[in-house]
Amino acid sequence: MDSGSPSECPRFPVATAPAERPGFPRRRPRSQRIAKPDVKDKRGAKAAPRFKGRIDLENVTFGYEPDRPIIENFTLNIAPQEAVALVGPTGSGKSTIISLIARFYDPAGGAVKIDGRDVREYKQRSIRDQISIVPQESVLFQRRSGRISPTASLRRAAQKS
Numbered sequence: 001m002d003s004g005s006p007s008e009c010p011r012f013p014v015a016t017a018p019a020e021r022p023g024f025p026r027r028r029p030r031s032q033r034i035a036k037p038d039v040k041d042k043r044g045a046k047a048a049p050r051f052k053g054r055i056d057l058e059n060v061t062f063g064y065e066p067d068r069p070i071i072e073n074f075t076l077n078i079a080p081q082e083a084v085a086l087v088g089p090t091g092s093g094k095s096t097i098i099s100l101i102a103r104f105y106d107p108a109g110g111a112v113k114i115d116g117r118d119v120r121e122y123k124q125r126s127i128r129d130q131i132s133i134v135p136q137e138s139v140l141f142q143r144r145s146g147r148i149s150p151t152a153s154l155r156r157a158a159q160k161s
């Protein structure tokens, strides 16, 4: 995956996913996505300080299965307050990059850094407390005993508002 250069488009940089790479893995249906996050805090992990917001992916390589890399040697540098769009075809790894930044998974190679520190140094909870993610597939309602009802997260959000 190649990253776009912020200098080409300073107001809204676009990182380009490797669209037409031959043999590019197709996006699997959700039912076939086998890997579940199982990242553990490392011994001596610290609570992250309040982030300024610099994000660096340095030569990151990652695959949900060892023999099927999704992202290879990918570098992306985002300054605090900078808005970046990841653009690419379905299955190219955009959501995977977000999952790596929030440390739902660890890269097989390279490093993900926030404010210059490898996210593996921090307690996961302290990273996620500072990152908001709006999932592309939001589940707001569920069917229970034949009735449609709001999910627990929707109920919590409604209580707060």
Ligand SMILES: Nc1ncnc2c1ncn2[C@@H]1O[C@H](COP(=O)(O)OP(=O)(O)OP(=O)(O)O)[C@@H](O)[C@H]1O
Pocket (backbone or CB within 6 Å): 025, 026, 027, 028, 029, 032, 033, 034, 035, 036, 064, 065, 070, 088, 089, 090, 091, 092, 093, 094, 095, 096, 097, 136
């Ligand atoms: N939990 C998982 N286990 C195994 N493979 C997965 C998992 N999640 C995603 N993948 C695979 O990794 C690849 C990248 O998926 P990802 O969801 O990051 O793509 P995307 O660029 O966000 O696609 P879209 O534009 O459809 O959202 C796809 O081939 C997908 O099937």
Ligand SMILES: [Mg+2]
Pocket (backbone or CB within 6 Å): 094, 095, 096, 136
């Ligand atoms: Mg996605």
